[in-house]
Amino acid sequence: MFKIRSYSSAIGGIILFLGILYNPNIRAWAQGVGIEQIQVQTKRRVAVLDFDFASTGVTGLGLSGSVGPAKAISDLLTNRLVQNGTYIVIERSRINQILAEQNLGSSGRIELATAAQVGRLLGADVVVIGTITQFGVQESKSATNYGIFNIVNVTQRQQADVKLTARIVSTSTAEILGVAEGVGTVEHTSGGTMVGQIGSVNVTDARDKILNEAAEQAISQVVEKIAQQESVIAALPILLPDVVAIVADVTLKQVIVNKGAKDGLKPGMILSVERVVREVKDPQTGKVLTRSTQPIGRIQLTKVEANSATGQILAGQGLKIGDLAKPTQ
Structure with missing residues (x-):
């Protein structure tokens, strides 16, 4: 009976030894090493800074120098990039916080090196900076008089044009990795007919509506082109934050x-x-x-x-x- 128990103990010990030797999880635990390194597919992180107006080319509503459309375009681009899903997009509130901390909120156009620095503080792999080269509405009116009956046909045409240029900047080198451009054009026509002094002319002011539609068109093109740069951005070395x-x-x-x-x-x-x-x-x-x-x-x-x-x-x-x-x- 003693020999049988001894043999059983010996066999059990051998089985345990072989289990430790050939089972990587048990062997790792015995050596004080955790389970095998996980493979995490992490999307690259992108930050969208406020767009600037170009010194020329802004037409229509006299918005040159205004920060309203610049912030609106940047917010809309951020939302569309989130919906696209190619990248992790940093929240605008976090960007504004960093800009305020670095006293960059009202300093005007951000240079490449500064944009890269802001991106590093945000933990972003790339930042998107851009310029609104056109943002406005062209208007024209025409009236046709049909003579003897004094029939007058009045027509108003409004055309919104939005042009954007975005630059994708590496936060580690401040190098421009790619350029994405977008153009949006939307037209609207309204009017009516009068006979003598009778009738009405229904002229509609659709500037805000068609500007938004044109901006949507331009931004969709920019988002598509930024998404196409995924392989270029993915090839960047991972930026390690300087943090302890x-x-x-x-x-x-x-x-x-x-x-x-x-x-x-x-x-x-x-x-x-x-x-x-x-x-x-x-x-x-x-x-x-x-x-x-x-x-x-x-x-x-x-x-x-x-x-x-x-x-x-x-x-x-x-x-x-x-x-x-x-x-x-």
């Missing part, structure tokens, strides 16, 4: 850090978890001058919220609250 997060919670398989989407963290991103092993402080102020860290593990982000992120442990043991986490390739 602090581990806020640790469980058996997951880590939560105190930075999130507002700091540029994205699902699928890998973070190196490091522990501070030495600090050098200013003897007068007590301020930390430099610190040395030692890598102790890696996590991959699976869920990113505005101010926090949750990661799956890929490697390492003994991770704890207060450790540092830095984005890495």
Whole structure:
């Protein structure tokens, strides 16, 4: 009976050993390494900044210099890009917050380098900046008198024209990756007939309506062309945010850090978890001058919220609250 139990224990031990050896999940757990790295297909992030008016070419309503249409065009383009679904589009409120913090809200046209800087602060891969080269309505009226009966036919024609040029800018290099142009034209005709002094002429002011329709046409073309640049944008190196997060919670398989989407963290991103092993402080102020860290593990982000992120442990043991986490390739 003793020998049978001994043999059973030995066989059980061999089976357990082989299970650890050939089962990657068990082997990883035994080594302090999490499950195999997840494959997250993350869409690239796009930010749309306010469009500018060109110095010439704006016709019709005298809107040159006005910020109303510029913001309206940018908002509409943002909404259409969201509906298109090719990219992750950053909320306009977040863009406005960054512009206000950087004192760029009323500084006029944003240069390429500044646009790229704003994009990096937003955690965007590219930013879209653009110009409204035409935005207005041309009007004409005509009257035809049919002579002896004093019949007068009055016709009013209104034509709205909107032209947009958008530039897709890399946030890492400030390079223009592509240009997307859109043109919209909508016509409207109204009028009526009078016989002598009898009758009426129904002339309709449709400027706002046809301007909106023309803008929709132009924006649809711009969105389509930006979506066509997906392969170019996808080939860009992933922009790693310059951020150091602090581990806020640790469980058996997951880590939560105190930075999130507002700091540029994205699902699928890998973070190196490091522990501070030495600090050098200013003897007068007590301020930390430099610190040395030692890598102790890696996590991959699976869920990113505005101010926090949750990661799956890929490697390492003994991770704890207060450790540092830095984005890495």
